[in-house]
Amino acid sequence: MQDWLTIDRFKTYLRAAGNNTQRAFDLYQWNTAVNAALLHDFAHVEVALRNALHRELSTLVQPSLTWLAAPTALTLFPVAMTTNKAGTSYDANEWLRGRLHDARVKFKCGHTSQQLSPTDAGRIVADLTFGVWVELLHSRFEPTIWTNALRNAFAQGIARQDVYSRLRTLNDVRNRLAHHEPNLTTVNKAHRELFWLLSVLDRDVQRHVRAHSQVASLLAAKP
Template identity: 30%
Template sequence: MSRIMKQPSASIPHLLERRLSPSRFGPYLAAAGTHAAAVDLYRWNMSASGAAYEALHLVEVVVRNAIHTELEAWHAKQGNGASWLTAPPPVLTSKAKDDLVKAEEQARRSIEKRCRRLRIAPVPAPNPDDVVAQLTFGFWRYMVARRYTHNLWLNAIRFSFPGAPNLQSVEKPLIQLHALRNRIAHLEPIHSEDLRARRREMLQIVGYVDPRVQSWFSTVERVQEAINTRP
Protein backbone atom coordinates (compact mmCIF):
# COMPACT_ATOMS: atom_id res chain seq x y z
CA MET A 1 0.00 0.00 0.00
CA SER A 2 1.37 3.42 -0.93
CA ARG A 3 2.42 5.96 1.62
CA ILE A 4 -0.31 8.31 0.36
CA MET A 5 -3.02 5.70 0.98
CA LYS A 6 -1.79 5.11 4.53
CA GLN A 7 -2.15 8.78 5.43
CA PRO A 8 -5.17 9.59 7.57
CA SER A 9 -8.04 11.21 5.73
CA ALA A 10 -8.48 14.95 6.17
CA SER A 11 -11.39 17.24 5.45
CA ILE A 12 -11.11 19.11 2.19
CA PRO A 13 -11.01 22.57 3.85
CA HIS A 14 -8.10 21.62 6.12
CA LEU A 15 -6.40 19.71 3.31
CA LEU A 16 -6.58 22.76 1.07
CA GLU A 17 -5.28 24.97 3.84
CA ARG A 18 -2.20 22.76 4.02
CA ARG A 19 -1.72 22.40 0.26
CA LEU A 20 -2.33 26.05 -0.54
CA SER A 21 -0.27 27.06 2.52
CA PRO A 22 -1.66 28.64 5.70
CA SER A 23 -0.26 32.03 4.69
CA ARG A 24 -2.21 31.96 1.42
CA PHE A 25 -5.35 30.44 2.89
CA GLY A 26 -5.28 32.74 5.92
CA PRO A 27 -6.79 35.87 4.30
CA TYR A 28 -9.72 33.81 3.02
CA LEU A 29 -10.24 32.26 6.43
CA ALA A 30 -10.10 35.67 8.10
CA ALA A 31 -12.64 37.06 5.64
CA ALA A 32 -15.00 34.06 5.67
CA GLY A 33 -14.82 32.96 9.31
CA THR A 34 -14.81 29.18 8.88
CA HIS A 35 -12.72 26.76 6.87
CA ALA A 36 -15.70 25.61 4.80
CA ALA A 37 -16.70 29.19 4.00
CA ALA A 38 -13.07 30.04 3.20
CA VAL A 39 -13.01 27.26 0.59
CA ASP A 40 -16.18 28.67 -0.98
CA LEU A 41 -14.60 32.12 -1.04
CA TYR A 42 -11.42 30.71 -2.58
CA ARG A 43 -13.43 29.00 -5.32
CA TRP A 44 -15.32 32.22 -5.95
CA ASN A 45 -12.06 34.16 -6.07
CA MET A 46 -10.78 31.85 -8.82
CA SER A 47 -13.97 32.28 -10.82
CA ALA A 48 -14.06 36.05 -10.30
CA SER A 49 -10.40 36.35 -11.29
CA GLY A 50 -11.13 34.50 -14.52
CA ALA A 51 -14.08 36.74 -15.31
CA ALA A 52 -12.14 39.91 -14.55
CA TYR A 53 -9.08 38.80 -16.53
CA GLU A 54 -11.29 37.96 -19.49
CA ALA A 55 -12.85 41.43 -19.37
CA LEU A 56 -9.46 43.10 -18.92
CA HIS A 57 -8.30 41.32 -22.07
CA LEU A 58 -10.76 43.35 -24.12
CA VAL A 59 -10.01 46.57 -22.26
CA GLU A 60 -6.28 46.20 -22.85
CA VAL A 61 -6.57 45.40 -26.54
CA VAL A 62 -9.04 48.24 -27.18
CA VAL A 63 -6.86 50.73 -25.29
CA ARG A 64 -3.58 49.78 -26.90
CA ASN A 65 -5.01 49.82 -30.42
CA ALA A 66 -6.69 53.19 -29.86
CA ILE A 67 -3.51 54.81 -28.53
CA HIS A 68 -1.31 53.22 -31.20
CA THR A 69 -3.61 54.39 -34.00
CA GLU A 70 -3.52 58.02 -32.91
CA LEU A 71 0.21 58.09 -32.19
CA GLU A 72 0.85 56.57 -35.60
CA ALA A 73 -1.34 59.22 -37.27
CA TRP A 74 0.38 62.04 -35.36
CA HIS A 75 3.80 60.63 -36.23
CA ALA A 76 2.90 60.54 -39.92
CA LYS A 77 1.54 64.12 -39.92
CA GLN A 78 4.91 65.34 -38.70
CA GLY A 79 6.53 63.85 -41.77
CA ASN A 80 8.40 61.21 -39.80
CA GLY A 81 9.22 57.96 -41.51
CA ALA A 82 8.48 54.44 -40.38
CA SER A 83 6.48 54.18 -37.15
CA TRP A 84 6.40 55.99 -33.82
CA LEU A 85 7.34 52.60 -32.33
CA THR A 86 10.76 52.64 -33.99
CA ALA A 87 11.21 56.42 -33.89
CA PRO A 88 9.52 57.28 -30.59
CA PRO A 89 8.72 60.83 -29.50
CA PRO A 90 11.68 62.36 -27.62
CA VAL A 91 9.39 63.17 -24.70
CA LEU A 92 9.01 59.50 -23.81
CA THR A 93 10.84 58.37 -20.70
CA SER A 94 13.94 56.23 -21.07
CA LYS A 95 12.01 53.35 -19.55
CA ALA A 96 9.30 53.63 -22.21
CA LYS A 97 11.90 53.78 -24.97
CA ASP A 98 13.62 50.70 -23.55
CA ASP A 99 10.26 48.92 -23.50
CA LEU A 100 9.79 49.67 -27.19
CA VAL A 101 13.20 48.27 -28.03
CA LYS A 102 12.52 45.12 -26.02
CA ALA A 103 9.09 44.70 -27.60
CA GLU A 104 10.60 44.82 -31.09
CA GLU A 105 13.24 42.26 -30.09
CA GLN A 106 10.57 39.97 -28.62
CA ALA A 107 8.45 40.33 -31.75
CA ARG A 108 11.45 39.46 -33.93
CA ARG A 109 12.25 36.36 -31.87
CA SER A 110 8.63 35.25 -32.00
CA ILE A 111 8.53 35.62 -35.78
CA GLU A 112 11.84 33.80 -36.21
CA LYS A 113 10.60 30.93 -34.06
CA ARG A 114 7.37 30.65 -36.04
CA CYS A 115 9.22 30.77 -39.35
CA ARG A 116 11.61 28.02 -38.25
CA ARG A 117 8.69 25.84 -37.22
CA LEU A 118 6.86 26.41 -40.50
CA ARG A 119 10.06 26.45 -42.59
CA ILE A 120 9.36 29.91 -43.95
CA ALA A 121 12.14 31.95 -45.55
CA PRO A 122 13.11 34.69 -45.66
CA VAL A 123 12.06 35.75 -42.18
CA PRO A 124 10.02 38.98 -42.33
CA ALA A 125 10.77 41.90 -40.06
CA PRO A 126 8.25 42.70 -37.32
CA ASN A 127 5.50 45.08 -38.37
CA PRO A 128 3.96 47.63 -35.97
CA ASP A 129 1.15 45.25 -34.99
CA ASP A 130 3.72 42.64 -33.99
CA VAL A 131 5.45 45.15 -31.72
CA VAL A 132 2.21 46.49 -30.21
CA ALA A 133 1.23 42.94 -29.26
CA GLN A 134 4.42 42.61 -27.20
CA LEU A 135 3.87 45.74 -25.11
CA THR A 136 2.36 45.27 -21.68
CA PHE A 137 -0.75 46.81 -20.18
CA GLY A 138 1.57 48.72 -17.90
CA PHE A 139 3.23 50.40 -20.88
CA TRP A 140 -0.09 51.72 -22.17
CA ARG A 141 -1.22 52.76 -18.70
CA TYR A 142 1.87 54.98 -18.42
CA MET A 143 1.23 56.48 -21.85
CA VAL A 144 -1.64 58.39 -20.24
CA ALA A 145 0.43 59.59 -17.28
CA ARG A 146 0.04 63.24 -16.32
CA ARG A 147 3.63 63.97 -17.38
CA TYR A 148 2.39 63.73 -20.98
CA THR A 149 -0.59 66.09 -20.57
CA HIS A 150 0.87 68.96 -22.62
CA ASN A 151 2.49 66.91 -25.36
CA LEU A 152 1.38 63.37 -26.19
CA TRP A 153 -2.10 63.75 -24.70
CA LEU A 154 -2.95 67.07 -26.37
CA ASN A 155 -1.31 66.20 -29.67
CA ALA A 156 -2.50 62.63 -30.14
CA ILE A 157 -3.67 60.41 -27.32
CA ARG A 158 -6.78 62.43 -26.40
CA PHE A 159 -8.18 61.46 -29.82
CA SER A 160 -7.92 57.82 -28.73
CA PHE A 161 -10.59 58.53 -26.11
CA PRO A 162 -13.02 60.96 -27.77
CA GLY A 163 -15.57 60.48 -25.01
CA ALA A 164 -13.18 61.36 -22.17
CA PRO A 165 -13.41 64.87 -20.67
CA ASN A 166 -9.70 65.00 -19.77
CA LEU A 167 -6.58 62.94 -19.21
CA GLN A 168 -7.33 62.32 -15.53
CA SER A 169 -10.62 60.63 -16.42
CA VAL A 170 -8.61 58.04 -18.36
CA GLU A 171 -5.53 57.82 -16.15
CA LYS A 172 -7.30 57.13 -12.85
CA PRO A 173 -9.36 54.14 -14.06
CA LEU A 174 -6.37 52.67 -15.88
CA ILE A 175 -4.29 52.86 -12.70
CA GLN A 176 -6.92 50.81 -10.87
CA LEU A 177 -7.38 48.32 -13.72
CA HIS A 178 -3.65 47.86 -14.15
CA ALA A 179 -3.33 47.07 -10.44
CA LEU A 180 -6.20 44.59 -10.66
CA ARG A 181 -4.67 42.94 -13.71
CA ASN A 182 -1.36 42.49 -11.87
CA ARG A 183 -3.05 41.01 -8.80
CA ILE A 184 -4.84 38.47 -10.96
CA ALA A 185 -1.73 37.67 -13.01
CA HIS A 186 0.21 36.97 -9.79
CA LEU A 187 -2.62 34.81 -8.38
CA GLU A 188 -3.31 37.25 -5.57
CA PRO A 189 -6.70 37.46 -3.83
CA ILE A 190 -9.20 39.91 -5.29
CA HIS A 191 -12.07 39.22 -2.87
CA SER A 192 -11.35 42.51 -1.09
CA GLU A 193 -11.38 44.49 -4.36
CA ASP A 194 -14.34 46.70 -5.18
CA LEU A 195 -15.30 44.76 -8.30
CA ARG A 196 -18.33 46.94 -8.90
CA ALA A 197 -16.05 49.95 -9.20
CA ARG A 198 -13.57 48.05 -11.36
CA ARG A 199 -16.37 46.92 -13.68
CA ARG A 200 -17.61 50.50 -14.00
CA GLU A 201 -14.08 51.58 -14.88
CA MET A 202 -13.78 48.91 -17.56
CA LEU A 203 -17.04 50.01 -19.14
CA GLN A 204 -16.04 53.65 -18.79
CA ILE A 205 -12.67 53.23 -20.51
CA VAL A 206 -14.11 51.19 -23.38
CA GLY A 207 -16.93 53.72 -23.72
CA TYR A 208 -14.47 56.58 -23.97
CA VAL A 209 -12.96 54.83 -26.99
CA ASP A 210 -16.20 53.72 -28.64
CA PRO A 211 -19.69 53.56 -27.07
CA ARG A 212 -20.71 50.87 -29.55
CA VAL A 213 -18.00 48.54 -28.27
CA GLN A 214 -19.01 49.42 -24.72
CA SER A 215 -22.58 48.40 -25.48
CA TRP A 216 -21.47 45.01 -26.79
CA PHE A 217 -18.95 44.56 -23.98
CA SER A 218 -21.67 45.08 -21.37
CA THR A 219 -23.55 42.07 -22.77
CA VAL A 220 -20.63 39.62 -22.74
CA GLU A 221 -18.49 40.47 -19.70
CA ARG A 222 -18.90 38.11 -16.73
CA VAL A 223 -17.73 40.37 -13.91
CA GLN A 224 -21.29 41.32 -12.94
CA GLU A 225 -22.18 37.63 -12.72
CA ALA A 226 -19.22 37.08 -10.41
CA ILE A 227 -20.34 39.99 -8.24
CA ASN A 228 -23.83 38.55 -8.04
CA THR A 229 -22.65 35.09 -7.03
CA ARG A 230 -20.17 36.03 -4.31
CA PRO A 231 -20.69 33.73 -1.28
Protein backbone atom coordinates in the same frame (compact mmCIF):
# COMPACT_ATOMS: atom_id res chain seq x y z
CA MET B 1 -6.17 22.09 1.61
CA GLN B 2 -4.07 24.61 3.51
CA ASP B 3 -0.90 22.81 2.37
CA TRP B 4 -2.13 23.24 -1.22
CA LEU B 5 -2.97 26.94 -0.86
CA THR B 6 -0.48 27.71 1.95
CA ILE B 7 -1.66 28.88 5.35
CA ASP B 8 -0.77 32.53 4.69
CA ARG B 9 -2.78 32.56 1.47
CA PHE B 10 -5.76 30.70 2.88
CA LYS B 11 -6.04 32.83 6.02
CA THR B 12 -7.20 35.76 3.87
CA TYR B 13 -10.25 33.69 2.96
CA LEU B 14 -10.65 32.36 6.50
CA ARG B 15 -10.83 35.90 7.88
CA ALA B 16 -13.40 36.88 5.26
CA ALA B 17 -15.42 33.74 6.07
CA GLY B 18 -15.40 34.24 9.84
CA ASN B 19 -13.04 31.26 10.27
CA ASN B 20 -15.52 28.90 8.60
CA THR B 21 -13.27 26.57 6.62
CA GLN B 22 -15.89 25.45 4.10
CA ARG B 23 -17.06 28.98 3.39
CA ALA B 24 -13.44 30.07 3.09
CA PHE B 25 -12.83 27.46 0.42
CA ASP B 26 -16.06 28.49 -1.31
CA LEU B 27 -14.75 32.06 -1.33
CA TYR B 28 -11.48 30.84 -2.82
CA GLN B 29 -13.37 29.05 -5.57
CA TRP B 30 -15.52 32.13 -6.15
CA ASN B 31 -12.46 34.40 -6.26
CA THR B 32 -10.87 32.15 -8.88
CA ALA B 33 -14.01 32.26 -11.01
CA VAL B 34 -14.57 36.01 -10.72
CA ASN B 35 -10.90 36.72 -11.46
CA ALA B 36 -11.18 34.68 -14.66
CA ALA B 37 -14.38 36.49 -15.62
CA LEU B 38 -12.82 39.89 -14.99
CA LEU B 39 -9.76 38.94 -17.04
CA HIS B 40 -12.12 38.02 -19.88
CA ASP B 41 -13.60 41.53 -19.81
CA PHE B 42 -10.18 43.05 -19.33
CA ALA B 43 -8.89 41.39 -22.49
CA HIS B 44 -11.37 43.39 -24.58
CA VAL B 45 -10.44 46.62 -22.79
CA GLU B 46 -6.72 46.09 -23.28
CA VAL B 47 -7.03 45.33 -26.99
CA ALA B 48 -9.36 48.29 -27.59
CA LEU B 49 -7.09 50.65 -25.65
CA ARG B 50 -3.81 49.66 -27.26
CA ASN B 51 -5.26 49.77 -30.77
CA ALA B 52 -6.80 53.20 -30.16
CA LEU B 53 -3.58 54.65 -28.72
CA HIS B 54 -1.50 53.06 -31.48
CA ARG B 55 -3.83 54.58 -34.09
CA GLU B 56 -3.54 58.07 -32.61
CA LEU B 57 0.21 57.92 -32.02
CA SER B 58 0.61 56.94 -35.67
CA THR B 59 -0.81 60.34 -36.66
CA LEU B 60 2.23 62.06 -35.11
CA VAL B 61 4.65 60.68 -37.68
CA GLN B 62 4.73 60.67 -41.45
CA PRO B 63 2.80 57.82 -43.11
CA SER B 64 6.06 56.20 -44.17
CA LEU B 65 7.36 56.12 -40.57
CA THR B 66 6.28 54.51 -37.31
CA TRP B 67 6.27 55.79 -33.74
CA LEU B 68 7.55 52.38 -32.59
CA ALA B 69 10.99 52.71 -34.22
CA ALA B 70 14.01 53.89 -32.25
CA PRO B 71 14.50 57.39 -33.77
CA THR B 72 10.83 58.39 -33.60
CA ALA B 73 10.45 56.90 -30.12
CA LEU B 74 13.32 59.09 -28.95
CA THR B 75 11.60 62.13 -30.46
CA LEU B 76 8.25 61.37 -28.85
CA PHE B 77 9.73 60.20 -25.54
CA PRO B 78 12.92 62.25 -25.18
CA VAL B 79 15.31 62.18 -22.27
CA ALA B 80 13.39 63.78 -19.39
CA MET B 81 15.55 64.13 -16.31
CA THR B 82 13.76 64.43 -13.01
CA THR B 83 14.44 63.64 -9.34
CA ASN B 84 12.79 61.00 -7.18
CA LYS B 85 11.90 61.31 -3.49
CA ALA B 86 15.36 60.11 -2.51
CA GLY B 87 16.93 62.93 -4.48
CA THR B 88 18.27 60.67 -7.22
CA SER B 89 18.13 61.96 -10.79
CA TYR B 90 16.73 59.69 -13.47
CA ASP B 91 15.29 59.80 -16.98
CA ALA B 92 11.51 59.52 -16.64
CA ASN B 93 11.13 58.21 -20.20
CA GLU B 94 13.91 55.63 -20.10
CA TRP B 95 11.60 52.82 -18.97
CA LEU B 96 9.17 53.52 -21.81
CA ARG B 97 11.86 53.63 -24.48
CA GLY B 98 13.35 50.51 -22.97
CA ARG B 99 10.12 48.54 -23.35
CA LEU B 100 9.93 49.54 -27.02
CA HIS B 101 13.58 48.59 -27.51
CA ASP B 102 13.04 45.19 -25.86
CA ALA B 103 10.07 44.48 -28.14
CA ARG B 104 12.06 45.43 -31.25
CA VAL B 105 14.88 43.13 -30.15
CA LYS B 106 12.42 40.31 -29.44
CA PHE B 107 11.05 40.47 -32.97
CA LYS B 108 14.46 41.20 -34.53
CA CYS B 109 13.40 44.58 -35.89
CA GLY B 110 16.01 47.11 -37.00
CA HIS B 111 17.06 49.44 -34.19
CA THR B 112 17.88 52.40 -36.40
CA SER B 113 15.24 52.08 -39.11
CA GLN B 114 12.38 54.53 -38.88
CA GLN B 115 10.06 52.04 -40.54
CA LEU B 116 8.79 48.65 -39.51
CA SER B 117 6.68 46.27 -41.52
CA PRO B 118 2.97 46.22 -40.61
CA THR B 119 3.50 42.69 -39.30
CA ASP B 120 6.36 43.73 -37.03
CA ALA B 121 4.49 46.81 -35.82
CA GLY B 122 1.47 44.66 -35.01
CA ARG B 123 3.63 42.21 -33.07
CA ILE B 124 5.19 44.99 -31.03
CA VAL B 125 1.84 46.59 -30.22
CA ALA B 126 0.47 43.24 -29.05
CA ASP B 127 3.61 42.47 -27.05
CA LEU B 128 3.77 45.70 -25.05
CA THR B 129 2.48 45.34 -21.52
CA PHE B 130 -0.63 47.10 -20.28
CA GLY B 131 1.62 49.24 -18.11
CA VAL B 132 3.20 50.77 -21.23
CA TRP B 133 -0.17 52.04 -22.46
CA VAL B 134 -0.95 53.41 -19.01
CA GLU B 135 2.41 55.21 -18.90
CA LEU B 136 1.64 56.96 -22.20
CA LEU B 137 -1.12 58.85 -20.37
CA HIS B 138 1.13 60.20 -17.61
CA SER B 139 0.86 63.92 -16.83
CA ARG B 140 4.29 64.69 -18.33
CA PHE B 141 2.83 63.89 -21.76
CA GLU B 142 -0.19 66.17 -21.42
CA PRO B 143 1.30 69.08 -23.45
CA THR B 144 2.69 66.77 -26.12
CA ILE B 145 1.29 63.40 -27.15
CA TRP B 146 -1.96 63.78 -25.16
CA THR B 147 -2.86 67.19 -26.58
CA ASN B 148 -1.63 66.38 -30.08
CA ALA B 149 -2.99 62.87 -30.44
CA LEU B 150 -4.07 60.63 -27.58
CA ARG B 151 -7.02 62.75 -26.47
CA ASN B 152 -8.63 61.82 -29.79
CA ALA B 153 -8.80 58.19 -28.69
CA PHE B 154 -11.44 59.12 -26.11
CA ALA B 155 -14.79 60.86 -26.03
CA GLN B 156 -14.62 64.61 -26.54
CA GLY B 157 -13.81 66.61 -23.41
CA ILE B 158 -12.48 63.71 -21.35
CA ALA B 159 -9.64 64.78 -19.07
CA ARG B 160 -6.38 62.90 -19.26
CA GLN B 161 -6.19 62.59 -15.48
CA ASP B 162 -9.60 60.89 -15.32
CA VAL B 163 -8.43 58.24 -17.78
CA TYR B 164 -4.99 57.85 -16.22
CA SER B 165 -6.20 57.43 -12.64
CA ARG B 166 -8.66 54.71 -13.64
CA LEU B 167 -6.06 52.95 -15.75
CA ARG B 168 -3.66 52.94 -12.81
CA THR B 169 -6.34 51.29 -10.68
CA LEU B 170 -7.16 48.77 -13.38
CA ASN B 171 -3.49 47.97 -13.94
CA ASP B 172 -3.03 47.20 -10.25
CA VAL B 173 -6.10 44.95 -10.25
CA ARG B 174 -5.03 43.27 -13.48
CA ASN B 175 -1.66 42.39 -11.95
CA ARG B 176 -3.41 40.84 -8.97
CA LEU B 177 -5.64 38.84 -11.28
CA ALA B 178 -2.68 37.59 -13.27
CA HIS B 179 -1.03 36.36 -10.07
CA HIS B 180 -4.25 34.76 -8.76
CA GLU B 181 -4.36 37.06 -5.75
CA PRO B 182 -7.46 37.57 -3.58
CA ASN B 183 -9.78 40.27 -4.93
CA LEU B 184 -12.64 39.85 -2.49
CA THR B 185 -13.34 43.56 -2.07
CA THR B 186 -11.95 45.17 -5.23
CA VAL B 187 -13.82 43.44 -8.06
CA ASN B 188 -16.96 45.58 -7.96
CA LYS B 189 -15.08 48.88 -8.16
CA ALA B 190 -12.70 47.55 -10.80
CA HIS B 191 -15.59 46.43 -12.96
CA ARG B 192 -17.24 49.86 -12.71
CA GLU B 193 -13.98 51.53 -13.68
CA LEU B 194 -13.60 49.13 -16.59
CA PHE B 195 -17.02 50.03 -17.98
CA TRP B 196 -16.42 53.74 -17.45
CA LEU B 197 -13.24 53.43 -19.50
CA LEU B 198 -15.08 51.61 -22.28
CA SER B 199 -17.81 54.26 -22.23
CA VAL B 200 -15.28 56.96 -23.16
CA LEU B 201 -13.21 54.72 -25.43
CA ASP B 202 -15.66 52.74 -27.56
CA ARG B 203 -19.33 52.27 -26.72
CA ASP B 204 -19.68 49.42 -29.21
CA VAL B 205 -17.04 47.48 -27.32
CA GLN B 206 -18.72 48.44 -24.06
CA ARG B 207 -22.04 46.99 -25.24
CA HIS B 208 -20.33 43.80 -26.42
CA VAL B 209 -18.49 43.28 -23.14
CA ARG B 210 -21.61 43.99 -21.08
CA ALA B 211 -23.59 41.46 -23.11
CA HIS B 212 -21.01 38.72 -22.56
CA SER B 213 -19.63 39.51 -19.12
CA GLN B 214 -20.10 36.98 -16.30
CA VAL B 215 -18.85 39.30 -13.56
CA ALA B 216 -22.20 40.73 -12.44
CA SER B 217 -23.77 37.28 -12.01
CA LEU B 218 -20.75 36.07 -10.06
CA LEU B 219 -20.86 39.13 -7.82
CA ALA B 220 -24.49 38.37 -7.07
CA ALA B 221 -23.60 34.77 -6.19
CA LYS B 222 -20.71 35.59 -3.83
CA PRO B 223 -20.69 33.09 -0.94
